[in-house]
Amino acid sequence: MALSAELGRSGDPAEAEPTPVRVALLGCGTVGSEVARLLTEEAAEFTARAGAPVELAGIAVRRPDKHPELPADLLTSDVEGLIASDVDVVVELVGGIEPARSWLLTALRSGKSVVTANKALLADCSRELSEAADASGADLYYEAAVAGAIPLVRPLRESLAGDRITRVMGIVNGTTNYILSAMDSTGAGYVDTLEEASNLGYAEADPTADVDGYDAASKAAILASLAFHTRIAASDVYREGIGSVSAADVAAAKMIGRTVKLLAICERVVGPDGSESVSVRVHPVMIPRSHQLAGVGGAFNAVYVEADGAGELMFFGQGAGGAPTASAVLGDLVDVARNRAGGGRGPRESAHAGLGVRPMGETPTRYHISLQVADRPGVLAQVSQVFAKHDVSIAAVRQRDKHSTASLVVVTHAAPDAALRATVDDIGELDVVHEVVSVMRVEGEDS
Amino acid sequence: MALSAELGRSGDPAEAEPTPVRVALLGCGTVGSEVARLLTEEAAEFTARAGAPVELAGIAVRRPDKHPELPADLLTSDVEGLIASDVDVVVELVGGIEPARSWLLTALRSGKSVVTANKALLADCSRELSEAADASGADLYYEAAVAGAIPLVRPLRESLAGDRITRVMGIVNGTTNYILSAMDSTGAGYVDTLEEASNLGYAEADPTADVDGYDAASKAAILASLAFHTRIAASDVYREGIGSVSAADVAAAKMIGRTVKLLAICERVVGPDGSESVSVRVHPVMIPRSHQLAGVGGAFNAVYVEADGAGELMFFGQGAGGAPTASAVLGDLVDVARNRAGGGRGPRESAHAGLGVRPMGETPTRYHISLQVADRPGVLAQVSQVFAKHDVSIAAVRQRDKHSTASLVVVTHAAPDAALRATVDDIGELDVVHEVVSVMRVEGEDS
Structure with missing residues (x-):
């Protein structure tokens, strides 16, 4: 396939067309419809970037009749049938553990690459998924699962692959950051601020996943796994939400020149005997107002990385939303398509370090x-x-x-x-x- | 080779050893000696991360007798001989256009992958180099050439491959940022501040490449090429240094709530007829003190990216120095070794958009x-x-x-x-x- 891709890239119409990369899209909400729109409208651009046409082969939705805006011949409610058809890549935007887990395992086991934005699934089932990918030689990409459009997976997995990361610390949930920023500037309490955030659309009707730190814990598990070459599940992450943060806490932080943020903190901890373990936790923290992360307001995300060689790095951007998440999904899709067209495979997970998780108490x-x-x-x-x-x-x-x-x-x-x-x-x-x-x-x- | 890498990863000593990836190191200054040290001391870790042993096969230096700290059997002054030997990857840390260009072309043409930190070479000769890499199927990686350890090449080339980047704007030269930050805080003039920066080791004895913007222009060319899928050479970049920035300029900026920074600005410009071109320039700019880039002080680098889908992103970190640059080189080397071990190839350059460069006057x-x-x-x-x-x-x-x-x-x-x-x-x-x-x-x- 490498040759045909090469020829396709040369642009000579007399030469053989490269084989298209066929994509199955599972789920078509805010992110999915943006992905579908761009794949259709910018087809020529995606072909040029990937080295082969990237074709939308089908879109699986629960109720095809509810999507008059999409081409009827692409829509199906038969997810298994779509995955089993002649598609090369499955893009999963459904969320949740099941049935997403079973679908993606089926896809990976049959050699179909997967692009997913599903942080809960990644945090819980990354071992199964990556073993299935390794066994069949398929790609598993998930940039959109951590901090939306902010590139973190490639920097941690590839750019810093020659370095020793000691700490990853970040604001990875926009809802809680919006609430804490607002409490800091108004002095109001948590309950009132959450209500206002809901009214403004910054918090979900059921905000539990955000305010109790579940969302941040899933992302912390993914970040720690990448940073420390160790499998960390969401259940390994110590977690406290922001529900107990009071106006008094925020005022107390101000008194000492600090501000309250909900942070995901992933640290390499070296014991007195030199043995290493990993601490992964999500909880409210007072950080100095002069800290890089203190200025990250509203619904933005930012992740701060410390490594032996690279020193301090920071990544900042929009952590959620349809367009930013679609950007991350499409970046992954172009990479997977490039790999298909070029006959190669992207970097796989590496969990060789197998470090232990340090209990929060220690x-x-x-x-x-x-x-x-x-x-x-x-x-x-x-x-x-x-x-x-x-x-x-x-x-x-x-x-x-x-x-x-x-x-x-x-x-x-x-x-x-x-x-x-x-x-x-x-x-x-x-x-x-x-x-x-x-x-x-x-x-x-x-x- | 994929199979042996797979076996190697399983860790069973009874199974076949993966073929080592043999590395030639050209140049052994601050960065090179750090690369050599880590490859030797952390050999097991690199093997685990790359999926195959990463072996230092030889180090080419001008005067082998001047390097008693390095293993004598690895040292050679015969660069061509080392490249022609049975090495798989050439890591170039010599700098400058020639002879680095000829060496790397020879390596790429014979199918050897290249990792380089040479921004001047990349900015001037990227077409030649990437064509040679494409022709033989070798990899060409250069994360260290732009902003040291800050991951930028992978985010621009891969993470944002499914997005439309409209602007890349950054502080990409630490020396000039140190000088301008100091002028801003002390109110002193350019000449005095440069002298002080030299005394403190923040400026080279001959600071021309930094203060006249040549270094930043090379990086701007590389960033713009990646962002806009268009080949931009250093000579396409409009360039003004900081030599003409006066204490009066800095004071005038303060008066309007701004600060002076030397920025590399790469923009997609849409003409009245809808046609697109690219503007790439390096010059001093007054930016609001509230701007993300305004707070980047001292010798740090930061690059701000705007894209249709992802929105605003910022990348921050150390842009120079031995350890950060070595981190970037080693990250590339692990990727190239993974590709060798896995039988694949990393993403290649894409210059399909071929946008024109807008003259500065327009x-x-x-x-x-x-x-x-x-x-x-x-x-x-x-x-x-x-x-x-x-x-x-x-x-x-x-x-x-x-x-x-x-x-x-x-x-x-x-x-x-x-x-x-x-x-x-x-x-x-x-x-x-x-x-x-x-x-x-x-x-x-x-x-």
Whole structure:
């Protein structure tokens, strides 16, 4: 096939036409209809870029009669039949685990390449899927599954393939970032802000997947798997959503020159004996306002990468939406078509490192703790003793008087997360502590 | 070879070993020695990632006796002999056009893949090189040639292959960015700041390639070629360096909430008849301080991309230095080795669009012009008339009195660059204009 592609590229009409790459599209919502539109309207451009015509062979939808805007002869409700027909690539935009998983395994096992935007499926079933792809020599591409149009899969899997990545930290969910940005600028609470975000269309009617961090956890699993050459499933990811972030937390962050973000954090952790493991977690974090990620507002996504050789890298862009997601899907589709036309195969997954996942309790983190305490001497000594008991070292303390109570803000050095949580529990029991106002993990050094 | 790679990956020692990928390294300075060190020390890791052992077969240096730190049996001064030996990949870190060009053409023509960090060569000879690669089926990779470790080649060539890129705008030279950042924060002039940058090691002894924009122009040519599927050579790039940026320019930018950056700007320009061409240029620009690129300080690089589907994307990181450049080279090398082991080939160049290059004079730009004018009525009328004569529309005017002269700042709407330059020339001739204090192009809307 390489020869015909070569000839096709030369543009001489007398030469043999390259064999078209036939595409099955599963699902035709916002993203799918954009993919279908561009494949049809820009056919010549896709042929030139891929080295062979990229032909839409069929579109599987639940109710073909509901899509008068699409060519009737392409529409079908028979997904299995479409996959079994003479298509070369299956583009899956249905979402969810089943039946998407079975469909894609069938496709991959019969040597058909797959392009998918399905982050939940990738996070849960990447081993099965990539083993099926490896066994038949098919391609499995999923740039659209992480942070929409922001190129992350290729940079992590290929550009940094010669480097040692130590950390990937990112804002990978637009809904929660919109809500936290709004809380930061208005001072409003979580419930009101979520309601406003829903009214404006920035949050789904059922926002659970976003606000409870499930969406971010799936993306964290995919990013960590790529970065550390290790299979990480969504269930390996420690997860806290933003539902417990209060106006007091946001105000407390402001007081110390920080802002609250929901971050996906994937870290290589080196133990005292030199052994390596991986910590993957999604939770709200206070980061310095001077941090690269602090300025990422609204529905944008950004991912920050640290590697031994490359140093600091950041990738920024739109993490969701029909057009950006379609862009990522089509980029993958051109690559897969190029591989088909050229007779090669894209880079496969590499899980050779097989690092263990460090439990959250053993993961080193840093806490910010804001307290209302009795305004009398000796309080700091009592509070400090609790930290010392749990072997947690204090980085900074700020005390302020206010009527009969005083506020006390503590930022710790890194300690195992379990020790920090136990410290917070014990501090809440102290008589001199009137109220634990805000507890949140911090990342990034103060500038 | 695919089968043996597959077996190698399974890790069973009883199965056949995959054929090693043999690498010739040309040049062993800061980047080369880092590449050699990592290939040797991390051999097992590279084998796992590439699917086959990546073996350093030889290192060509001018004076082998000057490199006691390297294994003597690998060193040679016979570059042609090393390329002609049984190597699979040639990594070129020598720089310059000749003899690098001849060496790489020889390698590619004999089917050996090439990884290079040579931006000047890529910008001048990409057609020859990629034709040679296509003819023999070899790979040509050059991530390190643009913005060091920041992944740009794969995102532009692959991730965005299904999108329509409209603009690539970036800070791609660390030396000039360091100098302009320093001028902005200290208010010092160009000559003093350059001297300080040299003393601190941020500027070369002969800084011409950096400060005159040659380095940025090479990178602009590479970026534009990838973004617009069109061959753009360095000679197609309009180029102005930072030597003429004065303390007055930097101060004038501050006055209007902007900062001065040396930008590489690659734009798709659509003419009134709908025909497309490409504008590629490197020159100092005033951008709003709120712009994504404004916060990129010191020796960092950042590239901002706009595409129809993906929207706005930004890539940020270290653009130079031994370790970051080695990271990019090794990422390419792993990909090339994977392709060898898997029997495939990476994506090739695509120059099918063949868009024309728009001359700078016809490129729409916007100017900031700061004048000292006579402090009397009617001056603005006279100045405005000159703009009108050249069909240049004014976006904003700011007037301020100061003793017997007044300052007048004009920011224009977009107009052909030649008309703007002619306007500036004519304005300088007016009796009421005492001094043209600062003239500079602007990009980005005021927030």
